Amino acid sequence: MKTASVAAHVVMKYITRFFLARNTILALILSALSAMLTASFVPQAFLLSPAGRAKWHADYPRLAPLAESLGLTHIYTHPLFALILLLSVLSLSFSCREQIRLALLRTFGDAAGVEGDGVVTALDVAGVSALLAGEGYRPVLRGAANRMVRHPWGYWGNVLFHAGVLVVIVSSLWIALTQQRGSVDLGEGETFGPGREWPTQELGLLARPFVLDRGVRLDRVEYEFLPSHGVKRVASELTFFDSAAPAASRGVAVNEPLDYEGLRIYQRLEFGHAFYITVTTPDGERSLVQLLLAHPDKPDAASYADYPDRLGKNKMLRVKYFTDAEKRSLNHENPLLVLRLDQSGTELGQLSLTPGKEGTIGGYGFRLEKTGRWSSLTFVKLSGIPGIFAGFFIICLGGALHYFTPPREAMVHPLPGGGARIFWKASRFPEFYREEFESLTARLTGENTDG
Known part of the structure; x- marks a missing residue:
């Protein structure tokens, strides 16, 4: 049993080291960027109309079939892309755990390595601690030496930053695995009934078949052109209906998607x-x-x-x-x-x-x-978008803590003959907070002189 436990510990240590290795992280970042870059250059099948696909094949008779056979026209629903995201999730999970460990150590540990600018004062440890507390320093460790920190939450900026990125990647993975997209071309007055098969659809690896539970009718199509004959506006008026609720009319236009009953509907430029x-x-x-x-x-x-x-x-x-x-x-x-x-x-x-x-x-x-x-309409059903926004909020919060609340530490050591020695340092941007240390020094030595 002990041998198995040791072996498991060794394996876990090796896995952790692998996912925290710089080469692993760099490879995952480059893989994700390469996939997204490929998707920006290779037309994604779901975004192409039949005419657009035919033109692409005509323009690139060799590249187009090869890209389709390799799955490059379905990057975001490709198993390899999901694997890249999954490995990124594992790497970020280990990184978050490491950042939490470091934040806990810096927040509550003895920080034996706290060495910086020092000053000697005639005040005892209690007096120095009271003065520092008045300046916003909080005691985080008491013992032979008192350790006090101003803005200890600044240690958690990196934790929140990594956690936010992790939330974004997990949400992206969930979207990639469960997304449902369907596209249909409708003439005015035509209805796309509930349960009808999509002419074009794309599903995530774990997604169920995409079926509308209500009918949608295209009532009217409107479009305008610029004097140069470019398209100025394309819009559609839709009516949704089912047996359990009254009909509802809604509008959708290019760059003005419609959110309705868990669906996001896009007006395409094909009309x-x-x-x-x-x-x-x-x-x-x-x-x-x-x-x-x-x-x-x-x-x-x-x-x-x-x-x-x-x-x-x-x-x-x-x-x-x-x-x-x-x-x-x-x-x-x-x-x-x-x-x-x-x-x-x-x-x-x-x-x-x-x-x-x-x-x-x-x-x-x-x-x-x-x-x-x-006109052509695209219906999208996604779950995970709120996680993307939540992740970016956490990232911003972590960045704010990291850059705007850098901790300043003071270690107060008692001296044998009385008085105390204080070591002070700023965790980041030390020159920016130099005046703070000088102000503390003046007050400490000033009180010494007055005494």
Whole structure:
């Protein structure tokens, strides 16, 4: 039993030394920074629209597939990133324990190494202690020599700083493991029902499937453009409803996320026009097809999209549209839709449509029933965000204690022939507090002279 206890102690000592080693801490910091830097350069899949992903693959045909195969497009939900955070938590835990040990020693220990500027006074230990107490020094040790400290809580600044960082990292790890994100594109009047599967979602390693417990309807999409045709504002009006509560209407806009019933909803920059087309096949079958096309960048520029196999094998439906059929303005909406049907790479024909118009291509009939607007929304469910803010508060408190309340120590030793010798030092910024020591010296020696 004793041998096992000794072995456990040795192993624990080795683990502690490993996690407190400078090389270990540096490696963890560099690993975390490298992961975040990679995420800033490699597009994260959840933030990419289908068109954006296609463009990324077109621009980087070799890099994009490699990055996806390595999981670099899912950095924050990757097991390796979670492992880095977990090891950082262990390292900070050992570091916090060490900082607590040192703070306790400095606060309540004998501090045998308290050596600094010294002064001899005719006052006895009790008299010196009373004078120091009047200056805010608190006795922390009584014995052969009295040790007194001003602002002893300053010893705990490093403890709070490390504890705050630990809280932030633990909260970040919890978020990475349990986060739930879902993204959906909706046309005006369209509802995303409760329990419906997300077209795009991303889950933490320990997260349950992300399912909405209420429906959400996109009532209206609003957007504005700058004179230079840049996007000025994108906003959506939403209605939430379920069987247990009355419907609730809320608004969300770019840079103005919506918090609702534990969800955080973001308005994405993807938006445009939704086209509802009745398609009639050569066999006479009819169906209503919704096409969501991204908004053009300029009045005379078109927005493009391809729909492979939408109308059957080897058939490609190519679509483009202009916001204004006259190509004069982005604000004046009179959408012009142009359809092109290819079969095995051969063009079968083109057709231009405005609302209410119809035509045929290659035996297929197309009628543009109506148009509307659409936008892209991201729903996020996170637990752990309050821990991030709490951690930063603790970090700030620790920094304030460390820099604004540095302890000053005085060790009072009795002299054999009477009187006392006082050793004084400031734990940090000694030159800044030099006047304090000189003031104490003047009072101590002044009382000696008067006596």
